[in-house]
Amino acid sequence: MIALEVQHLHKRYGHHVAVEDVSFTVEEGEIFGIIGPNGAGKTTTVECIAGLRTPDSGTISVLGLDPIKDRAEVREQLGVQLQESSFPDAIKVAEALELYSSFYRAPVDWRELMELLRLAEKRNTRYKALSGGQKQRLSIALALVGNPKVAILDELTTGLDPQARRDTWSLIERVRDTGVTILLVTHFMDEAKRLSDRIAVINGGRVAAVDTPEGLITQASAVQQVRFRVSQPLDKSVLTGLTEVTDVEITEGRWLVTGRGQLLSGIAGALARAQVVAEDLRVDQPNLDDAFLAFTGRAPESSEPVERKAD
Numbered sequence: 001m002i003a004l005e006v007q008h009l010h011k012r013y014g015h016h017v018a019v020e021d022v023s024f025t026v027e028e029g030e031i032f033g034i035i036g037p038n039g040a041g042k043t044t045t046v047e048c049i050a051g052l053r054t055p056d057s058g059t060i061s062v063l064g065l066d067p068i069k070d071r072a073e074v075r076e077q078l079g080v081q082l083q084e085s086s087f088p089d090a091i092k093v094a095e096a097l098e099l100y101s102s103f104y105r106a107p108v109d110w111r112e113l114m115e116l117l118r119l120a121e122k123r124n125t126r127y128k129a130l131s132g133g134q135k136q137r138l139s140i141a142l143a144l145v146g147n148p149k150v151a152i153l154d155e156l157t158t159g160l161d162p163q164a165r166r167d168t169w170s171l172i173e174r175v176r177d178t179g180v181t182i183l184l185v186t187h188f189m190d191e192a193k194r195l196s197d198r199i200a201v202i203n204g205g206r207v208a209a210v211d212t213p214e215g216l217i218t219q220a221s222a223v224q225q226v227r228f229r230v231s232q233p234l235d236k237s238v239l240t241g242l243t244e245v246t247d248v249e250i251t252e253g254r255w256l257v258t259g260r261g262q263l264l265s266g267i268a269g270a271l272a273r274a275q276v277v278a279e280d281l282r283v284d285q286p287n288l289d290d291a292f293l294a295f296t297g298r299a300p301e302s303s304e305p306v307e308r309k310a311d
């Protein structure tokens with residue numbers, strides 16, 4: 001079952017095109033990641049899905065509903081945690097949760113959610129007195145309090161310390177396990193890889209690629225490199241003759257073989273036939289950062305979170 005469908009979304013601010021042509025579908029129960037450079041159009045896309053902005057063209061379906069025409073019904077089904085949520089400074093944690101839960105027909109028990117997000121001790125603390133991490137956890141709680149079928153989480157763990165990030169990831173996995181479909185916008189490649197079943201890379205207002213994290217890495221890393229030393233002298237042609245190999249360099253006894261496809265097994269087979277053992281073997285393993293770079297032409301901003309304030 002498809003939970004979310006975006007078709008040819010286009011959105012401009014004045015003359016500035018923020019989203020040029022974005023299409024993707026999200027299956028029910030999936031965690032679907034969205035990554036891309038600053039200003040790529042990620043937030044605009046999720047704001048359109050949430051019905052907070054009206055697309056200039058294109059169609060969006062949330063569980064078969066239109067976020068603008070069926071706004072009231074979509075509000076019941078969709079939980080949204082957006083970047084830099086701001087609440088009245090004076091509101092207390094418990095008041096905010098109780099208030100938000102009153103907006104929904106069938107909310108979860110907000111007290112349980114408060115425990116789950118480790119906010120119970122702060123129940124009587126005013127919003128302005130919360131740390132960055134606590135504010136972040138409150139905004140996640142408020143996105144989930146309506147018991148949504150689909151949740152949008154934008155910059156889920158920005159500002160959290162490493163332990164709080166890992167706790168949040170586990171929480172999100174538990175939420176997913178209850179059947180909630182999650183759309184996750186993130187700048188962190190480790191987070192995208194750990195949580196997402198599939199990821200869309202958005203660049204310049206367009207979808208550059210959609211695949212599983214491993215699929216994106218494979219797609220992007222057509223070129224692989226294997227380094228080793230040989231146990232006994234070997235003619236270069238043993239490897240240059242392989243279809244997988246594009247280049248062989250030998251520097252001070254170290255071989256650097258560049259190629260594609262099943263490069264490692266091709267090399268292993270050729271060396272075995274020549275009765276040579278590869279020593280000190282290293283395979284350059286591409287990761288999601290490499291895929292991000294390949295699809296967007298830019299390195300991801302950071303894989304390490306910047307801490308705002310002690311939690």
Ligand SMILES: Nc1ncnc2c1ncn2[C@@H]1O[C@H](COP(=O)(O)OP(=O)(O)OP(=O)(O)O)[C@@H](O)[C@H]1O
Nearest residue numbers: 013016017018036037038039040041042043044045
């Ligand atoms: N309200 C607005 N008015 C005018 N331009 C905007 C507005 N919101 C966003 N933009 C511009 O639209 C483009 C897309 O912004 P958007 O926030 O959707 O990107 P993003 O991928 O979420 O970026 P980031 O990762 O920095 O949050 C950017 O160039 C941004 O400056």
